[in-house]
Amino acid sequence: MNRYLTVAEVSAAARRLVSRYPGAGRLRRVGTSRAGRPLEMLSVGHGPAHVLVVARPHPDEPVGAVTALALAERVARGDGRSPATDPAHVTWDVVLCLDPDGAALSEGIEEATAGPAPALERYFRAAFRPVAAEQPEWAPIESSRLPESQALFDLIDKRRPVLQCSLHGIEAGGTFAQLTGGLPGFAGGFHTAAADLSVPVQHGTFDALYWENPAPGVHVLPPPENAGRLAAGSENIGRSTWCAPQRYGGVTAIVEVPMWASALADDPSPHPDAVRTLRGLSRLVRDGGEQVTAVLDKARGFLPPPEENAPRRVLEWMADGLYDLVADSWQPLARQAAESRERVTTAQICALDVVARRQPLRAAGLLLRLLSASDDPAALALHDELHALFTAWCEDFTHALGLRWVPVRDQVDLQSRTALAAAECALRSAR
Template sequence: MNRYPTVAEVTESARRLVSRFPGTGRLRRVGTSRAGRPLLMLSVGHGPRHVLVVARPHPDEPVGGATALALAELVAGGDRRSPATDPDTVTWDIVLCLDPDGAALSEGIETATAGPAPSLASYYRAAFRPVAAEQPEWAPIVGRPLPESRALFDVIDDLRPVLQCSLHNVDAGGTWAQLTRDLPGLAAPFAASAAALGVPVQHGTYDALYWENPAPGIHVLPPPGSTARPAAGSEDIGLSTWCAPQRYGGATAIVEVPLWATAPADDPTPHADPARALRALSGLVREGGRQVTAVFERARGFLPAPEDSPPVRVLEWMAEDLYDLVADSWGPLVRQAEAGPRTDGSPALTTAGIGALEVVARRQPLRAAGLLLRLLHAAGAPAATGLHHELDALFTAWCTDFETSLRLRWVPVPAQVELQARTVVAAAECALTP
């Protein structure tokens, strides 16, 4: 398939797999979303040890459904080339979509990214990403209980998986994996798979700026109490669903594959002037955020109330402090760069690391602008047309600058799926090894 499957297509494919492999595959409801949608889990195999796979934890990251089906087919077909995919040894439990409500608000993303070379603009016009408090994996960190989070915690408590794999896309960059504990032996097959499929391994990433980095693209969560913690806003990461398998000796691998590859993603050379670049990126995200917020403020009078509109809640959350939070989080890196050669070995200060931060700086205003354009299009108020035209011009220019500055290259969906599936199987092999 050369496009991402929809949630409905993933569900139907899972039902067909259960029919084709009676007794090997089982599909059951493990919870209900806030809006009443079912949370479905496909289990394949009958082994005593469990690998848990979580697809579509973020609705704007659509690869997980396709990867989930590829993994299920591999195990159901009795693939024994790897001990991890032997259905007599391991049961694979696959949550088909952790955030179906968010996915419903991203309907159209599959069509928008279909074809050999989809545009960045088409993606951001269709994508929806909820506020942190409404992201099932992340909500426990900010103290908001969601039924989707509770369902996943219950699955983890019931299955006690040796490994949980959370399936993610990054909009642009390279591929990487974040681990809640080291999985020795993962780096080599991960790098080999990326090379075979022509996907760069990301050196340095915003999501794990201060995590341990034992190999390119492999990031390991620092132990509790360490001064090296995750990105700003995630200091209580131990409360997330990612860390829940640790209660039972299990690990979690967050596997990221890019929609678009960036030219500098795997360039480990020191950046020529990281302090200057970081200050420029901080200005970029602040100014882009200011421009989107200015349009948003002028449109408030004819937009839905926040309590009735998840997209409006996102825009309010971003306008309140998210742009500044991102920009301010790079302050320590600026000081580190200014300190001189002794600290220039940081992955965040390489050409790849600065490129990864540029992705963040450019995407934040684009995410907001894409949402606001959809709201303005649907508003119907006379003033909305003018604001839509004004914002659309900014949005189009930002997309062009993004594509040009980082020389974006679309990664075909089959390559994304194969890389993610290979990485998950390799991580499972490592986790299952005594």
């Protein structure tokens, strides 16, 4: 597989798999999205232990759907080389797309990233990520009730999986995994897969900046009494769908693979000027956000209202303090570095550099989309103004981190092998 698949293509591929392996696979509807789209689940195997796979929880991360099909194919073939792929021992329940409404607003990613050398500019023009309260895995933290979230909670309560594997992707950097509990032995298989495919392991990540870090690229959720170690905005993470399998002794593995890799991601050497660089990254995300918001301020009068338009809701959410939230979250790390209490590595700086650059780019891509669709006389000039910034930011991003495209087949292979390693460890622990 050399490209991502659309939701429709994934659904069609699942139906073909069921036809090719009679009795091995079952496809059914397990819920309905806010806009009435089906939530489909492909189950393969008949074993008593359940592994729940959640594909495309974020619509701008399409790799997981292709990975999910690859995992299902392997189990449906009857690959019994390990308990994790033995259909008599395990049932794999694969949610093909958790956010089909968001994916519909990200249509174009598949074409934008096709070919041997996709560009960041094309990706960010097509990508869409909803506000936190409209992200099915994260919405419960925001006390938002979504039918997609409820469908997933219901599946977890019914299947009681030993492992929930949430398949994510990151724009740039290295691969990493977040775990809601310990999986002894997991790091070895994960690291071997990354090394075999020449994908850097991300040492340190914004997503789990203060989590436990038992091995490079492996982050474990701190216990509830250590909630102060969580990043801002995630204090109530126990409400998320990630933590639901804990009720039944299960673990969730969030598996991230990069679209574009950076060698800096696995450089554990001390950064030569961490304090100044961290302050610079805070300014970078704030300044970029302010520049996008300045264009948004000029366009608000003719853009669709937020209550009717999801991209506009994202822009207003980001303008209303998200850039500052991101920048402020790094201040404890900067203080630690200034006081020489904790070494800050080049890899950690790389992870934060990715976030500082992508936040304004996500907003700019959405605003460019809205400006392109507008027939207001002022829209063209504003589009050209923002597009000049957007293209310069994409170019800087690529060169500053030395980005190289990771072929889709390698992303899928890495994510599949990591998910299987997690499943093998979870099954051993459950015995």
